[in-house]
Amino acid sequence: DRKIHSATHEEILKGATTDIYFLRTLDILKEMDLDSTTVTAEIFPRKHGVFAGIEEVKNILKNKDIEMWTLDEGEEFSPKDTVIRIKGPYKEFGAYETVILGALASACGWATAAREIKEACGEKSFLCFGARHVHPSVAPVMERAAVIGGANGASCILAAKLLDIQPSGTLPHAAMLIAGDTKKIAEVYDEVMPEDHKRIVLVDTFKDEVEESLRIAKALGKNLYGIRVDTPSERGGVTPNLIKELRYKLDMAGYNYVKIFVSGGLTPDRIKKLSEVGADSFGVGSYISAASPIDMTMDIKEVEGKPVAKRGRLPGLVDNPKLKYVQL
Amino acid sequence: DRKIHSATHEEILKGATTDIYFLRTLDILKEMDLDSTTVTAEIFPRKHGVFAGIEEVKNILKNKDIEMWTLDEGEEFSPKDTVIRIKGPYKEFGAYETVILGALASACGWATAAREIKEACGEKSFLCFGARHVHPSVAPVMERAAVIGGANGASCILAAKLLDIQPSGTLPHAAMLIAGDTKKIAEVYDEVMPEDHKRIVLVDTFKDEVEESLRIAKALGKNLYGIRVDTPSERGGVTPNLIKELRYKLDMAGYNYVKIFVSGGLTPDRIKKLSEVGADSFGVGSYISAASPIDMTMDIKEVEGKPVAKRGRLPGLVDNPKLKYVQL
Amino acid sequence: DRKIHSATHEEILKGATTDIYFLRTLDILKEMDLDSTTVTAEIFPRKHGVFAGIEEVKNILKNKDIEMWTLDEGEEFSPKDTVIRIKGPYKEFGAYETVILGALASACGWATAAREIKEACGEKSFLCFGARHVHPSVAPVMERAAVIGGANGASCILAAKLLDIQPSGTLPHAAMLIAGDTKKIAEVYDEVMPEDHKRIVLVDTFKDEVEESLRIAKALGKNLYGIRVDTPSERGGVTPNLIKELRYKLDMAGYNYVKIFVSGGLTPDRIKKLSEVGADSFGVGSYISAASPIDMTMDIKEVEGKPVAKRGRLPGLVDNPKLKYVQL
Amino acid sequence: DRKIHSATHEEILKGATTDIYFLRTLDILKEMDLDSTTVTAEIFPRKHGVFAGIEEVKNILKNKDIEMWTLDEGEEFSPKDTVIRIKGPYKEFGAYETVILGALASACGWATAAREIKEACGEKSFLCFGARHVHPSVAPVMERAAVIGGANGASCILAAKLLDIQPSGTLPHAAMLIAGDTKKIAEVYDEVMPEDHKRIVLVDTFKDEVEESLRIAKALGKNLYGIRVDTPSERGGVTPNLIKELRYKLDMAGYNYVKIFVSGGLTPDRIKKLSEVGADSFGVGSYISAASPIDMTMDIKEVEGKPVAKRGRLPGLVDNPKLKYVQL
Amino acid sequence: DRKIHSATHEEILKGATTDIYFLRTLDILKEMDLDSTTVTAEIFPRKHGVFAGIEEVKNILKNKDIEMWTLDEGEEFSPKDTVIRIKGPYKEFGAYETVILGALASACGWATAAREIKEACGEKSFLCFGARHVHPSVAPVMERAAVIGGANGASCILAAKLLDIQPSGTLPHAAMLIAGDTKKIAEVYDEVMPEDHKRIVLVDTFKDEVEESLRIAKALGKNLYGIRVDTPSERGGVTPNLIKELRYKLDMAGYNYVKIFVSGGLTPDRIKKLSEVGADSFGVGSYISAASPIDMTMDIKEVEGKPVAKRGRLPGLVDNPKLKYVQL
Amino acid sequence: DRKIHSATHEEILKGATTDIYFLRTLDILKEMDLDSTTVTAEIFPRKHGVFAGIEEVKNILKNKDIEMWTLDEGEEFSPKDTVIRIKGPYKEFGAYETVILGALASACGWATAAREIKEACGEKSFLCFGARHVHPSVAPVMERAAVIGGANGASCILAAKLLDIQPSGTLPHAAMLIAGDTKKIAEVYDEVMPEDHKRIVLVDTFKDEVEESLRIAKALGKNLYGIRVDTPSERGGVTPNLIKELRYKLDMAGYNYVKIFVSGGLTPDRIKKLSEVGADSFGVGSYISAASPIDMTMDIKEVEGKPVAKRGRLPGLVDNPKLKYVQL
Ligand SMILES: [Zn+2]
Ligand SMILES: [Zn+2]
Ligand SMILES: [Zn+2]
Ligand SMILES: [Zn+2]
Ligand SMILES: [Zn+2]
Ligand SMILES: [Zn+2]
Ligand SMILES: [Zn+2]
Ligand SMILES: [Zn+2]
Ligand SMILES: [Zn+2]
Ligand SMILES: [Zn+2]
Ligand SMILES: [Zn+2]
Ligand SMILES: [Zn+2]
Structure with missing residues (x-):
């Protein structure tokens, strides 16, 4: 007897729309005693655009034990610019990757067309x-x-x-x-x-x-x-x-x-x-x-302070002078 | 202190996301004693695609004093095919035009790409x-x-x-x-x-x-x-x-x-x-x-049983054998 | 005090709109005793089209001592088809080349577009x-x-x-x-x-x-x-x-x-x-x-019964089964 | 027994080559007592070109009770430039629209190519x-x-x-x-x-x-x-x-x-x-x-001094500093 | 005092035009006691063409302790067809790779254009x-x-x-x-x-x-x-x-x-x-x-009878029914 | 029992790779007592490039009774530049046209690509x-x-x-x-x-x-x-x-x-x-x-000091300030 298929605010905030594999990842890392590893992750787009959606992201991550830096809504970004940087134990935010990227992708796509x-x-x-x-x-x-x-x-x-x-x-x-x-x-x-x-x-x-x-x-x-x-x-x-x-x-x-x-x-x-x-x-x-969402990628750039990257990407943080520290 | 910007199910069902001009229209038609005029409206797309989203539409229009015909989810449509026909007093459904079209546009866009x-x-x-x-x-x-x-x-x-x-x-x-x-x-x-x-x-x-x-x-x-x-x-x-x-x-x-x-x-x-x-x-x-929504248009085709149309469109109903009567 | 610049019927019939060099040619050939040389000339287009204008051509050449074969008005021709063949002493028709070709070019251009x-x-x-x-x-x-x-x-x-x-x-x-x-x-x-x-x-x-x-x-x-x-x-x-x-x-x-x-x-x-x-x-x-005239070319194909041609063209008559003998 | 199909000078001057509907128009306007309405008409081209043919137009309109302004032969015009303006009772020149436009179209096309x-x-x-x-x-x-x-x-x-x-x-x-x-x-x-x-x-x-x-x-x-x-x-x-x-x-x-x-x-x-x-x-x-004629349009711009236009055109005169008053 | 820069027949036959790195390879493999490893090498083109040049190749490899299979001169080959297969101790033919490929590349290029x-x-x-x-x-x-x-x-x-x-x-x-x-x-x-x-x-x-x-x-x-x-x-x-x-x-x-x-x-x-x-x-x-040479590649496909290949290539022999055993 | 098909140095130097028609030409000119005619020939390319191969050409023409001017190896040339000029009795160098042009064409093609x-x-x-x-x-x-x-x-x-x-x-x-x-x-x-x-x-x-x-x-x-x-x-x-x-x-x-x-x-x-x-x-x-050879043309420009040329070419020498006299 659910009348509408969209997720409710509560479902979103508690991570119900995340991809299943992030939960599995946390289980396995826990088994390896690695779920509290301190990592730094960065989010970047592939296209030029206008930043939007960060207010929701802040609400989603409120009260997590992490540090976060980000652009302001309305600012423009270029391809591969770091638009958000998050640092903290992986278990604090890992499961929200799907939700965060999605909130930004849609909002940035529409803001850019406007x-x-x-x-x-x-x-x-x-x-x-x-x-x-x-x-x-x-x-x-x-x-x-x-x-x-x-x-x-x-x-x-x-x-x-x-x-x-x-x-x-x-x-x-x-x-x-x-x-x-x-x-x-x-x-x-x-x-x-x-x-x-x-x-x-x-x-x-x-x-x-x-x-x-x-x-x-x-x-x-x-x-x-x-x-x-x-x-x-x-x-x-x-x-x-x-x-x-x-x-x-x-x-x-x-x-x-x-x-x-x-x-x-x-x-x-x-x-x-x-x-x-x-x-x-x-x-x-x-x-x-009808503007396409601007797809965002989240890459882990440091693990316990050491630069890492998968094949094809360059390890270590990518600076962006527009990033500002956010009080969550 | 709203944490997420999307509309809640309740807001959607009560029409809070509709375009303002539909409410104004009802006010004015009422002033003219025309708000209960019986009209037949038809919804059609401009592109080929796969039909989806109708379950939500039915829930939105549940208990309204109207008759409705529609395609099944998963059926394919061609440009200008009638995918929904609604008949009843305009005040019963006029204010939901925005909501209905939007629910279909997004769902049909994604289903078609899939x-x-x-x-x-x-x-x-x-x-x-x-x-x-x-x-x-x-x-x-x-x-x-x-x-x-x-x-x-x-x-x-x-x-x-x-x-x-x-x-x-x-x-x-x-x-x-x-x-x-x-x-x-x-x-x-x-x-x-x-x-x-x-x-x-x-x-x-x-x-x-x-x-x-x-x-x-x-x-x-x-x-x-x-x-x-x-x-x-x-x-x-x-x-x-x-x-x-x-x-x-x-x-x-x-x-x-x-x-x-x-x-x-x-x-x-x-x-x-x-x-x-x-x-x-x-x-x-x-x-x-990233599939574009498939934009839908709702046109009034009959007013009190008489064919009408704005300039550029052909007056009267457009038959589609795939349409089935829906019990709301 | 000429009010209109177009040629009158009399001017056209007496050759006043011909190119000057045809008159000179006749003078010189006469000096060489060649102006009565019997030649066969053929007229052909470079494009596909519909034949028109021949009634005027017949009137222009009426009473000349020549033989003529031609297509009917309304018949279609292909590139390089012979549409008119004229045989006789060169002095009888040489000076009318400009006039004949022009009458056909304009009429055929318009008939073809129609x-x-x-x-x-x-x-x-x-x-x-x-x-x-x-x-x-x-x-x-x-x-x-x-x-x-x-x-x-x-x-x-x-x-x-x-x-x-x-x-x-x-x-x-x-x-x-x-x-x-x-x-x-x-x-x-x-x-x-x-x-x-x-x-x-x-x-x-x-x-x-x-x-x-x-x-x-x-x-x-x-x-x-x-x-x-x-x-x-x-x-x-x-x-x-x-x-x-x-x-x-x-x-x-x-x-x-x-x-x-x-x-x-x-x-x-x-x-x-x-x-x-x-x-x-x-x-x-x-x-x-605005249809372009269909330019016509008149080539001398025989001189005293012997095939001739300038460089680039093939000597001798080019048969076309549609040609009919014309009584002038 | 007409040997050549072109119009003679006399036929042109007395309007025999005009389109039939202009004569009908005059009949009907007369029936409505409107044939002497004072109108201002302007002639304009759709393309850039060189002006020619006006000498014939002047001869055609000689002795009519109208005022006329025009460019000189050899002057260049741009698309939509007024090249001729005529003012007077419609019956004085209405029937010559076909003839005037045609004389200009052909001459301007050839002059422009040259x-x-x-x-x-x-x-x-x-x-x-x-x-x-x-x-x-x-x-x-x-x-x-x-x-x-x-x-x-x-x-x-x-x-x-x-x-x-x-x-x-x-x-x-x-x-x-x-x-x-x-x-x-x-x-x-x-x-x-x-x-x-x-x-x-x-x-x-x-x-x-x-x-x-x-x-x-x-x-x-x-x-x-x-x-x-x-x-x-x-x-x-x-x-x-x-x-x-x-x-x-x-x-x-x-x-x-x-x-x-x-x-x-x-x-x-x-x-x-x-x-x-x-x-x-x-x-x-x-x-x-083979240069295409430069098609000319004659639009009525004022009726009894008041700006008019058909749908799609702007009412009123269009100034062109090159226009000079002509003594007919 | 060499008057002409081309290689003489003797220089070609004794391998003087080979690439230096093949000689070095043999030195190093010898140091590793691997120079007598039995290998099977195959030669293949990247384009369609006509086979030529094999007579010279046979003369170059005459008296080597190897087995060889090849196409006939004048036969056509498709991209990636095996055109020559050589089996034997690597030191017997490794140094001739440059020479063999070059003799085929030029001859096949010219024969194909012809x-x-x-x-x-x-x-x-x-x-x-x-x-x-x-x-x-x-x-x-x-x-x-x-x-x-x-x-x-x-x-x-x-x-x-x-x-x-x-x-x-x-x-x-x-x-x-x-x-x-x-x-x-x-x-x-x-x-x-x-x-x-x-x-x-x-x-x-x-x-x-x-x-x-x-x-x-x-x-x-x-x-x-x-x-x-x-x-x-x-x-x-x-x-x-x-x-x-x-x-x-x-x-x-x-x-x-x-x-x-x-x-x-x-x-x-x-x-x-x-x-x-x-x-x-x-x-x-x-x-x-001016026909481009048809570049040939020689790949080692087996080492001591076991299929091998570098990244990007498929290990093991590639059959071609046109190959015939050659008596050297 | 020739193992390799390429020409030996000796064959090249004695003209064995020349085209047969140059030998026939010398026979016939001799019959006409024209084989010792003094001619000036010039060699030119059709494309821009880098000059190479002249050392071999000098060795081929060593001891002939001719004068020669040429560019240095490594110099660039433009289309139709004279790159070599040879003057002397035709029989001294006529038979080497094929050999000289070929030596230059290949070497210049490769040098240009490099x-x-x-x-x-x-x-x-x-x-x-x-x-x-x-x-x-x-x-x-x-x-x-x-x-x-x-x-x-x-x-x-x-x-x-x-x-x-x-x-x-x-x-x-x-x-x-x-x-x-x-x-x-x-x-x-x-x-x-x-x-x-x-x-x-x-x-x-x-x-x-x-x-x-x-x-x-x-x-x-x-x-x-x-x-x-x-x-x-x-x-x-x-x-x-x-x-x-x-x-x-x-x-x-x-x-x-x-x-x-x-x-x-x-x-x-x-x-x-x-x-x-x-x-x-x-x-x-x-x-x-795979660089294409840069085809060279040798044209006779003077015969006994008088400018000549075939149809399509301009008679007489074409100066090039880069040409230097060569001591053979
Ligand atoms: Zn921007
Ligand atoms: Zn991957
Ligand atoms: Zn389909
Ligand atoms: Zn509208
Ligand atoms: Zn046709
Ligand atoms: Zn010519
Ligand atoms: Zn101009
Ligand atoms: Zn109209
Ligand atoms: Zn083939
Ligand atoms: Zn490699
Ligand atoms: Zn260069
Ligand atoms: Zn030639």
């Missing part, structure tokens, strides 16, 4: 809309990592709560389709929402995007903060030419205060091109949610 | 070793999906428990490095483990893989089930030539009963080539863990 | 809309060649007259822009035109193509023969997805008798794709008008 | 030899445009007359083949031509080009102005190595005053390479004659 | 003209290998003597240049040579190849066996078009008995194309002379 | 190990050319003798396999060799290269000069990662004085990469031995 989007946006803002593309248990982990990487907000309610911000987002196509007319629902939306809410209306459901935008701008007047364009791929998606025409015609009709918000399969490249012709803000989903 | 591995393995078996590459909260979700896709086992303890199987795996490099010699630890491992455990020893830590394999085979005799080769990329990884030589020399020395288990960056292509020259079994990590 | 369009259309029809892309003096030459190649009609009035058919075409964007609304002008157009005229209305000027089509279909009812879609490249052009949606929604609304006519940068490839999803008829401009 | 050749030639000269590759009615239009683009002369007699220059050209292969020996005909050509004519002899008909050049140079002595090399593709065409050898051996034999004139499939690239090794002058055919 | 030419020639014949591209000491080795591969003759006098055939070849460009006229020297050549000599005359030195061929054919009449075309790359080399024209014009003039012999940078591809249009015979230089 | 290796090595040294890949008669010719190109030594005994240097090289895999253990044979090798011999031991025969290197370093102590790594392609060859790890672990163990010598399929590119991570010296085989 950073690439941020670099494309420059001064302009973007929201993370990826919650619908990942398992709900990690949706808040992802949106939190996206904000570390540079996102200006998130639509997932729980994520916003964790980050202590307001969740963001407009009305979806479903609302329009049920109401049957964009203008009709936009008017109710305008009435219902609190005064300080920034009204943004989705304009591609029924009519030509430009025609609908002008119609909504006329209906809501100064109350309209922006319009959202999300043209589906079957209609060619949102193109620079469309945004250019939309901006031009909104301005011509006196609506230069209306912002243009774009969503739908956005990538850094597309964002740069749309931004140049007048898009003001972006909603990004798959580019962040 | 199926590709399965097709490369043919009659041979493989284990999912990807737990270390994803957030611990979804590690059991991933390993469960991998088994749906075709994996013969998993190393994550909790996943094995959920699947009601024994977790699998050998000893890691860390054990070898702390013990300082592969033969020494292999002998203790052999003593300590229950008789029916299949002893598999990792052979690339200190010595030439072939030399170490012969040394371990001599030491453990008939107790040795197999050896694992995981040569790091710095040493060229595991190649067909290496496996061919290893098999040849094990056989020549009379150890033809010793299985060869391979791990390290495996893909369907590499598995096919290694299998041809004698590898017996495989451990697969990133190929499964 | 044939490629025809092959893409299969049973469906297409009109040549290229008059606006070529000098008005050759617009009727081009449209005539297009009909030889397979076009079902032409929009150029003079061309239609030469071909003894009705000129075809709908109303242009200019009409819509001046009237300010597509429906308004469509209604007047419907009133004004004779009953048997097939009413086709252009629908992409102001609104979403699908919305406008349904609006016009409702307004004109059974009087509407078809709609024309000519979406500009700035809006992604006419795509298979758009046609598919348009056909689907016209049918759903009961307008399955309304034909879909497409124009705008059409090529054989695009026509095939649009035809598959429901386009009924096509308007083709640049693909025909 | 300009590219000119840029490759630098200080050296080239002649347009393309008359044999286009319909005789437009041969003078093409050669005139080529001269606007940069050609130093033309071989078509009528074109030369229109341009008030001497037509240029040497003797063709036909002359050599009938005479049977290059030297024999060269000697007669030398005798017959006026003293100030620049004698150029074609040398690739029967013998090795170098051997024949030296033979002709010896025969004509100081009377020889140059030789023409036109080696056919079957013999590898005219190559830089051949020109280098020819120049070297002419110089070695004391004929350094003999110019080398090249023809046969020349392109800007080949001209640059041949020029570097000693070619003095060029005859260019297909590169100019 | 075989590729042979396959392109089909029934037609070709001569090896590569002597001028390799050191004179190996010119006869190369031409002998070429004949094993399929060449029908060789121009090197010593090679012909070794092969007991007549050396072949025509007159070079030097002869033509000194005589100053091809016809003049061809006539003397015709007079001087014995009656049964096949007269072949090189025709590209001074004049157009076709013109010169017809001139020589007329001068020598039925005495002319063939003409050789060797057009230099500066003039485009010998092309299929040239051969086609040459054959056509020789036949037209009644010289259908005159053979066409081609030389100059020939490859299998070019030979196939030239053969199709009438070339009768070929002279091949660089394609054979 | 120069490319030298440029990749920079300050580091390399040995030529290619003797096993070419016919033994030219092995000393090749190794001599390699030293001219930049090699620091050679393993072929005779080549070393000609160059008056010590032959170089370590022990081969055969020695290790017969002895059965690398350490055992390394110890005997250490005892047996003279004190000043630089001991280099091959370490990849039986064990992991790093493990074996440390084992040998411990056994031989300060006597060990270097180790040689020659990992076969079946095991991935020698890679930068392997050398980096080897250097790191040798240094860590206190053996920083031990040099790393690499062999096995080396190219300039691979040498650069291996050198950067710590390789000290290189053994190069196929890159040099």
